Amino acid sequence: MANRIEQAKQALDQLIAEAYARAAEQGALPAGAEIRGSVEQPKDAANGDFAANHAMASAKALHMAPRKIAEAIAAHMELQNTWFSTVEVAGPGFLNFRLSARWYADVLAAVETEGADFGRTDDGRGEKVMVEFVSANPTGPMTIGNARGGVLGDALASVLDRAGYDVWREFYVNDAGNQVDLFGKSIEARYLQLLQGEDAVEFPDNGYHGDDIRELARLIYERDGDKYLTMPSEARCAAFVAFGLPYNIARMQRDLERYRIHFDQWFLESSLHESGYVAETVQLLTDAGLTYEKDGALWLKNTELGADKDEVLRRSNGFYTYYAVDIAYHRNKFIERGFDRVIDVWGADHHGHAVRFAATMKAPALGLEGRKLDFLIMQMVRLVRGDEIVKVSKRTGKALTLADLMDEIGVDACRFFFNAKPDTHLEFDLDLAVRQDSENPVYYVQYAHARICTLIAALAEAGHAVPETGKIDAALLETEQERALIKQIAVLPEEIRLAARDYDPSRINRYAIELAARFHRFYNACRIKDAEPDVLAARLKLADTTRQVLENAMSIIGVDAPEKM
Numbered sequence: 001m002a003n004r005i006e007q008a009k010q011a012l013d014q015l016i017a018e019a020y021a022r023a024a025e026q027g028a029l030p031a032g033a034e035i036r037g038s039v040e041q042p043k044d045a046a047n048g049d050f051a052a053n054h055a056m057a058s059a060k061a062l063h064m065a066p067r068k069i070a071e072a073i074a075a076h077m078e079l080q081n082t083w084f085s086t087v088e089v090a091g092p093g094f095l096n097f098r099l100s101a102r103w104y105a106d107v108l109a110a111v112e113t114e115g116a117d118f119g120r121t122d123d124g125r126g127e128k129v130m131v132e133f134v135s136a137n138p139t140g141p142m143t144i145g146n147a148r149g150g151v152l153g154d155a156l157a158s159v160l161d162r163a164g165y166d167v168w169r170e171f172y173v174n175d176a177g178n179q180v181d182l183f184g185k186s187i188e189a190r191y192l193q194l195l196q197g198e199d200a201v202e203f204p205d206n207g208y209h210g211d212d213i214r215e216l217a218r219l220i221y222e223r224d225g226d227k228y229l230t231m232p233s234e235a236r237c238a239a240f241v242a243f244g245l246p247y248n249i250a251r252m253q254r255d256l257e258r259y260r261i262h263f264d265q266w267f268l269e270s271s272l273h274e275s276g277y278v279a280e281t282v283q284l285l286t287d288a289g290l291t292y293e294k295d296g297a298l299w300l301k302n303t304e305l306g307a308d309k310d311e312v313l314r315r316s317n318g319f320y321t322y323y324a325v326d327i328a329y330h331r332n333k334f335i336e337r338g339f340d341r342v343i344d345v346w347g348a349d350h351h352g353h354a355v356r357f358a359a360t361m362k363a364p365a366l367g368l369e370g371r372k373l374d375f376l377i378m379q380m381v382r383l384v385r386g387d388e389i390v391k392v393s394k395r396t397g398k399a400l401t402l403a404d405l406m407d408e409i410g411v412d413a414c415r416f417f418f419n420a421k422p423d424t425h426l427e428f429d430l431d432l433a434v435r436q437d438s439e440n441p442v443y444y445v446q447y448a449h450a451r452i453c454t455l456i457a458a459l460a461e462a463g464h465a466v467p468e469t470g471k472i473d474a475a476l477l478e479t480e481q482e483r484a485l486i487k488q489i490a491v492l493p494e495e496i497r498l499a500a501r502d503y504d505p506s507r508i509n510r511y512a513i514e515l516a517a518r519f520h521r522f523y524n525a526c527r528i529k530d531a532e533p534d535v536l537a538a539r540l541k542l543a544d545t546t547r548q549v550l551e552n553a554m555s556i557i558g559v560d561a562p563e564k565m
Contacts, residue, residue: 048096066093105474124165155505184237190217288365
């Protein structure tokens with residue numbers, strides 16, 4: 001796919017090499033050297049659209065002053081029928097280039113040809129990548145932390161897909177272990193309280209206090225009455241878990257679908273236990289001499305693998321720990337399902353665990369050489385409404401949940417705001433998220449798209465259809481605002497590449513905001529409706545191209561591109 005920025009840099013490398021060859025052939029420069037350097041986009045447009053440092057990088061090899069080299073290369077540069085109109089020598093020997101109308105036309109043509117696929121690259125070369133995210137305990141509603149992790153994981157997966165990776169989205173369901181036992185005991189307590197009164201039944205100290213637990217108990221009572229009253233506690237709790245977990249998982253699935261997150265698989269922890277895969281994985285570590293027994297428990301010699309402490313794999317009661325299950329789960333990802341790379345999206349409170357776990361996964365006994373395990377560690381979220389901090393506690397019944405948040409501010413605002421830079425703390429302003437003005441970034445971007453759609457519709461009524469690129473004169477798009485807008489359009493493939501490389505999908509937010517800003521500046525500075533026919537056609541094409549690219553950027557982060565607002 002077209003990355004006109006990278007292609008322009010490569011073209012300049014070639015043009016400079018050819019100019020050197022001509023200069024050497026004519027005796028203006030010493031022959032036999034290999035001219036190398038870097039091509040960058042200057043921050044200040046006064047220094048051109050691209051700047052190359054080849055002359056300075058080659059000064060030692062040529063035994064000449066950099067500026068003299070640059071002057072010779074510039075004098076032998078042939079730019080006819082290229083993407084560049086001029087070359088100038090600046091400072092100690094920079095070669096500054098300005099783009100020609102042909103490059104701007106080719107950017108518009110690339111968007112026209114590729115449409116919704118504009119921005120895609122093949123950097124990933126089909127590498128098989130799993131992004132595992134959200135993976136909330138199915139013991140209650142999803143929290144604000146899950147809301148941020150959901151967007152970051154989904155947007156990262158989308159960016160990786162656009163960058164040419166073969167991407168798989170997965171939700172790991174913790175349907176076994178202590179938290180599930182506590183879930184059953186919490187429902188049991190609320191169920192018995194319904195029958196016997198709250199004062200007659202003690203609630204577990206570390207139980208789940210949320211209103212969702214009361215709701216589950218009520219649903220069980222409405223369906224079955226006092227059927228479970230005389231049942232032994234263990235059987236009663238098992239029955240309540242058998243009802244509550246599927247109910248909660250189905251609710252999670254509904255909420256996440258509404259949140260525009262679609263998983264390729266909901267992987268059950270219980271399947272690892274039932275298949276014996278956890279026991280098999282722990283046995284591999286034991287056979288490799290990486291475990292020892294202490295106080296009846298089985299420990300992993302994690303310090304020998306580079307971690308700061310050892311980990312319990314199997315408790316003295318015979319039950320495997322979360323750590324053991326996590327090792328088995330990740331081994332399953334790599335060995336059984338063949339992923340080349342796995343990315344786990346975790347909260348900041350898991351940072352230490354991530355470091356220790358990464359050390360564990362390097363154990364030769366696990367057979368994961370050549371496989372890559374990465375973590376996207378996201379910082380915490382603080383919700384504010386005005387001057388008030390909004391409570392987000394997990395265990396109390398009054399916390400704001402993901403579903404509540406979608407009801408209050410909408411899916412688009414949730415997704416846009418939560419897709420902030422992962423490694424920074426996020427202060428989420430609920431009042432800002434619902435404002436309909438330029439201070440609200442998602443509104444600002446969506447308004448740009450809607451404004452273009454309205455413009456196109458109005459011009460269509462006046463008889464001006466969006467033309468094909470081949471039927472416009474791109475040289476007429478010569479103002480600073482027009483060219484700045486096209487350059488921003490051209491950057492999308494590079495932004496996708498960098499977002500995938502850095503695991504930072506928030507780059508797409510910033511890209512979309514800048515694209516919207518450049519469109520608004522263009523629209524305010526350049527007449528369209530009453531311009532000369534050829535100018536109108538060129539500007540209408542530029543507006544429609546911007547519309548397509550705004551839509552592409554918003555689709556990556558899962559935000560709608562409305563036609564009216």
